[in-house]
Amino acid sequence: MSTSIGLKDLGKIIISSKSGLIGLLILLTVLGISIFALIYFPFNVVAKWNEPTFWQDNPRVAAPQWFSQLIGRNLPQTIYITPQDFSKYEYGVTGLKYVILESRIKYDYDDFPSELFAVIYANFSGNNPMATVKIIRPDGLEVVVFHNVLKSDMNFLFISSDISIKETVKNSLAGLGLVANGTGTIYPEICIFAVNNENMFTYGQANVLKGTYKVRIELIFSNINDTADAKFTIYGKVYGMAGTDNLRRDLFIGIVWGAPVALAFGLSAAVATSIIQSLIGALSAWYGGLVDEIIQRITEVYMILPFLPFLIMISLFYKVNLWLLVVLIIVLSIFGGITKTARSVTFQIISEQYIESAISYGASKLRILFLYIMPRLLPYMVANIVLNVPAFVFLEAALSILGLGDPMMPTWGKIISDAYSNGAIIHGYWWWILIPAFLIIVTASAFALIGYALDKFVNPRLRER
Amino acid sequence: MLTKYLLKRAIFLFLTLVLSVYITVLIANAGGKIDEILRAQIKYDITRNLARSPGWAQLPEEEKTKLINERFESAIHAKGLDKPFLERTLIYLIDALTLNLGRSLFITSASGSKQVSVIILERLPRTVILFTTGTIAYSIVGLLIGLRMARKPGGIFDRIMTFFAIITQAIPPWFFGILFILLFAYELRLVPFGGFLSVPPPRDPLNYALDILYHMALPLFTWIFSIFGSWAYVTRNLTMQYSEEDFVVAARAKGLSESLVMRRYILRPSLPPIITSISLSLIASWQGAIITETVFTWPGLGMLFYQAINTLDAPVIIGLTVVYAYLLVITIFILDLTYSLMDPRIKTGARR
Numbered sequence: 001m002s003t004s005i006g007l008k009d010l011g012k013i014i015i016s017s018k019s020g021l022i023g024l025l026i027l028l029t030v031l032g033i034s035i036f037a038l039i040y041f042p043f044n045v046v047a048k049w050n051e052p053t054f055w056q057d058n059p060r061v062a063a064p065q066w067f068s069q070l071i072g073r074n075l076p077q078t079i080y081i082t083p084q085d086f087s088k089y090e091y092g093v094t095g096l097k098y099v100i101l102e103s104r105i106k107y108d109y110d111d112f113p114s115e116l117f118a119v120i121y122a123n124f125s126g127n128n129p130m131a132t133v134k135i136i137r138p139d140g141l142e143v144v145v146f147h148n149v150l151k152s153d154m155n156f157l158f159i160s161s162d163i164s165i166k167e168t169v170k171n172s173l174a175g176l177g178l179v180a181n182g183t184g185t186i187y188p189e190i191c192i193f194a195v196n197n198e199n200m201f202t203y204g205q206a207n208v209l210k211g212t213y214k215v216r217i218e219l220i221f222s223n224i225n226d227t228a229d230a231k232f233t234i235y236g237k238v239y240g241m242a243g244t245d246n247l248r249r250d251l252f253i254g255i256v257w258g259a260p261v262a263l264a265f266g267l268s269a270a271v272a273t274s275i276i277q278s279l280i281g282a283l284s285a286w287y288g289g290l291v292d293e294i295i296q297r298i299t300e301v302y303m304i305l306p307f308l309p310f311l312i313m314i315s316l317f318y319k320v321n322l323w324l325l326v327v328l329i330i331v332l333s334i335f336g337g338i339t340k341t342a343r344s345v346t347f348q349i350i351s352e353q354y355i356e357s358a359i360s361y362g363a364s365k366l367r368i369l370f371l372y373i374m375p376r377l378l379p380y381m382v383a384n385i386v387l388n389v390p391a392f393v394f395l396e397a398a399l400s401i402l403g404l405g406d407p408m409m410p411t412w413g414k415i416i417s418d419a420y421s422n423g424a425i426i427h428g429y430w431w432w433i434l435i436p437a438f439l440i441i442v443t444a445s446a447f448a449l450i451g452y453a454l455d456k457f458v459n460p461r462l463r464e465r
Numbered sequence: 466m467l468t469k470y471l472l473k474r475a476i477f478l479f480l481t482l483v484l485s486v487y488i489t490v491l492i493a494n495a496g497g498k499i500d501e502i503l504r505a506q507i508k509y510d511i512t513r514n515l516a517r518s519p520g521w522a523q524l525p526e527e528e529k530t531k532l533i534n535e536r537f538e539s540a541i542h543a544k545g546l547d548k549p550f551l552e553r554t555l556i557y558l559i560d561a562l563t564l565n566l567g568r569s570l571f572i573t574s575a576s577g578s579k580q581v582s583v584i585i586l587e588r589l590p591r592t593v594i595l596f597t598t599g600t601i602a603y604s605i606v607g608l609l610i611g612l613r614m615a616r617k618p619g620g621i622f623d624r625i626m627t628f629f630a631i632i633t634q635a636i637p638p639w640f641f642g643i644l645f646i647l648l649f650a651y652e653l654r655l656v657p658f659g660g661f662l663s664v665p666p667p668r669d670p671l672n673y674a675l676d677i678l679y680h681m682a683l684p685l686f687t688w689i690f691s692i693f694g695s696w697a698y699v700t701r702n703l704t705m706q707y708s709e710e711d712f713v714v715a716a717r718a719k720g721l722s723e724s725l726v727m728r729r730y731i732l733r734p735s736l737p738p739i740i741t742s743i744s745l746s747l748i749a750s751w752q753g754a755i756i757t758e759t760v761f762t763w764p765g766l767g768m769l770f771y772q773a774i775n776t777l778d779a780p781v782i783i784g785l786t787v788v789y790a791y792l793l794v795i796t797i798f799i800l801d802l803t804y805s806l807m808d809p810r811i812k813t814g815a816r817r
Contacts, residue, residue, distance in 0.1 A: 019631070301481045303745070304793050305488070308752040309770070309786040313492050316774055316782065337745065390635040398639065398756045402774055416643065420760070425646050426658060437644060441636060448635035 007378050013453060020453030026446035030439075034260040041253055049249065049257075049410045058248040059114050062239035064431050076109035076236035081215060083121070083229040090227065097221040101230050108210050113189045115235040116159035118217075122150050126223030133157065134218070135192055138211025143192050144172035150219075160189050189234075243431040246422050251415065255436050258412040262443065265326060265396050265411070266389040272330045274338055274384045278377050281342025286350060286369050295339070302335035308398075315404040322396070322406035329395065338384050342377055349376050379454075387451035390444035397440065412436045467805055474801045478794045483562065485790035490557045493783045494550075499557055502780055503546060506568055511536045566784035571776045572769070581784035585766065589788070591661060592765030595681060596754055599688035600747065607693040608739075611700025612727065618705055627701075630694035638691040639756040645687050646760070656683040659762035684761045692750065699742050703735040710734075737808045744800045748793055 014020035048054050059078050068075040086101040122129050133146040146157055146165055159165050169188045170180060180186050180201040187203060194200035195207040219228045242252040284295035314320065314328055349355065350373070358368050397413025399405045403421075405414050419425075419432035493499050511533055515521055521529070541547055545556045560566075566581035574584045614623040633641075650658045657663075661680055667673050707713060708731050716730045758767030766785060773781035 019628075297477075300477070301484060304478070304481050304748065304797055305485050306752065306786055306789040306793055308755060309782075309789045310488065310492060312755075312770065312774065313489070313782055313786055316777070317493065317496055317498055317779070394637050394640060398637070401639070401756055401759060402771055404774065420643060425643065425651055428647075428651050430647060433643060433647060437640070440640070441632075444635040445632050448631045452631045 017453040019449040023446040023449030037256040055248040058244050059235035062244045064243045065238045073110040075238045078236040079234040081232040092224050097224050099219040101217040103215050113234045116189050117233045118157040119231040120155040122228040124226040130220040132218045134216045136214040242435045254410040261411045262393050266393040269326050269329050269392040270385045270388040273333045274381045277338035278342040278381050281339040282346045285343045285346035299335040299339045383454040389447045482794045486561045489786045490554050507540045561787045567780050569781045570778045588766050588769050603689045603693040607696025611697035614701040615704040630698035634695040639760045641691045642687045642760040661764050707731045707735050740804050
């Protein structure tokens, strides 16, 4: 049975076995995701992925949105107050120009925002304007966030991290009789949105005050023609389908784009090594004698070489990108396990009559090798390709963990290694690891299941030798 | 016969080792990396030695440079660094084979030494502890489960374990490692996130050993979990293949007990091919240990690789590659030894 399988039969074998069918369905889904990625996000992901400003409107390390439903808590989404959302009141008094920007937002979430951020676009020709940013809480308390002279026409207020802003918030609350105990730092995104009690400054103990908040920005200009606009962002704790990473990047885009990259990487490495190793194995058996002896010895040596340390050394000393890495892997696996399998299959093939008849009518050795032997090895090559794809996908991920992967490409391995090196495990940012990990596992399992179905038919006894 | 076989294997493996190390040297020195490192180290040594000599500070600047350069040139000549490329690589080959690995750039051993061989030797036992315990454990677990699977092929246990084997075979241990750290260390808080000892380490020997075990638990579990399945699957297939052989059928017909048939008639002949398949998986897992250790911050050789990559410590990386070449060759030789003891055909000189 083993030698009479054609390439066409492989399809039937896959579909007729349960594991093959499941594997195939999974693989088609992943392929679907790849195609979806290429069509739905047609922009240059690689360039955008590494450009921090492109992602600045997303919350940092946010969980996926569906996590809210999963745990039954309404986690905050990001609230954007754009310049159009602010209602603007302007009036002049005694040569001064007053501009008031005000917006109401409803905050009904069960958790605090992750960050507060504002931009004031001031358009002035006179003296630098004076600006006051206030948040008026549902319970009527007015918290001053910023009270200062604007230095330029575009002012970024990093409310959650700027020390002087934190100090302003602290003083403003103290003025209302709410004193933070201890000299420790306060978290504006928590105490501004917390129920007024003794825990309102303590991370993890404060309760969310739900209701309608007002963001109010008051500006005083010296020139009657001056004016201002503002943007206010209350970053949430959930985002999108797959959350975000520490650079606010949408992991869904990274993960979906990782699919075609992983498949292309794994498949090209697997296809090339399988073809080369099969060819060498066939060569070994077909030419026999000294050629066989030499190839067998080289294969044995090759299989004891420290493959991964070599790969590490090369990629460290000679900085390689993803596609050069594929070439390297192929070169380092010219000989291998498949050489041995292909050799023993070729021995079976060349004892058959049609090879003998080909020899007798004078076909050249190379002609027989390429036209009569290699096509018969095709099913084995396909089975080996399928079986080897996961190993290469994980190899890329492993090199990423070691810091040797392609630094620009958003591969699955790169995302997991970013998560790992940014402490996602210690902080429990599970989505950053589990979602790409789930996809890798599913894809690898799909290949393994198809490979298992093929393997049983293609190599009924060979594996055991 | 046995010694002849072993001698043949030893020669073959030694040649493989030489080749591995030579490839290492070639890769490292193709960009002139080794030359660069050695020159810098020689220059450093000379400058330091001269600076210690009396009267050095009084010498004028030009005199100093001249003296340094003179000594440098002669040292380069003595070491053979002015020889052509190929000849140089042979010098490096002998240095590397004798584990004369030079000094590291940044990494130091716990004892404060910068000798690469000292640094590596200090890490080696930790890798060997984890690796050998893991290998022995997963071999035993895999063997037992595989025999159990072969007892009722196609049964529910066999089918579940086969599925488990297929999936785990495709996924490397370090990958499970990341998931398990998230589950057992972060979520359940059962084990530490990584490392080898608590800080500060316990004083008395018993607690010291227990502390190491506590840190080893998760890496060990991960290793066993991810490898024993494919192991069991191989054992199952081999035993099933042998259990249909005539001599096994005959033994059963004689009325021998099932466990005796299993031990003497099935397990014994199927062990040599099992050992062959271990050798391949061992080579893979030695190298896989590089990433597994990194993930668990287990301070062995693999973790040293990671540290050397991050600090761009080229001498350590080259040294580690050489040591890995040694490790793989030694592993295969030990397997050959076991194989030769198990397979009676080798003793009698019959062809394998």
